[in-house]
Amino acid sequence: MTSRGPYRRHSTPFKLQLCQDIRAGIIGRRDAQRSHNISANLIQLWLTQFDRGELTDEEAEASVIAEYEARIAALERKVGQLTMELDLVKKTPRAPTASGSERPCVISGPMPVPSGGGAKS
Structure with a gap:
């Protein structure tokens, strides 16, 4: 016996359409079981609900x-x-730019402020 995997939920429109197709003779119960991988008991439960008007x-x-x-x-x-x-x-807050007219880049942020003098040794 094969495992069907995790617990599945079927939407009400799916159940309604499947029950309508079975009752109209478009598809048989066994064909529905095989094509949708649904147990016979579950299909019977849905058909009972469909007949009662619960779906x-x-x-x-x-x-x-x-x-x-x-x-x-x-x-x-x-x-x-x-x-x-x-x-x-x-x-x-944003760091001020050197000239004040430069706009900071949105992607990389504000431009670096240049230092006042060179490196001293």
């Missing part, structure tokens, strides 16, 4: 909305982090 588009939409909300929250956290980093960079 609906509303549930699928709710799961998609939950995924979007989680993604939005992650992006908002990232924006907050980047905003704080940008504020910190803006508040960091």
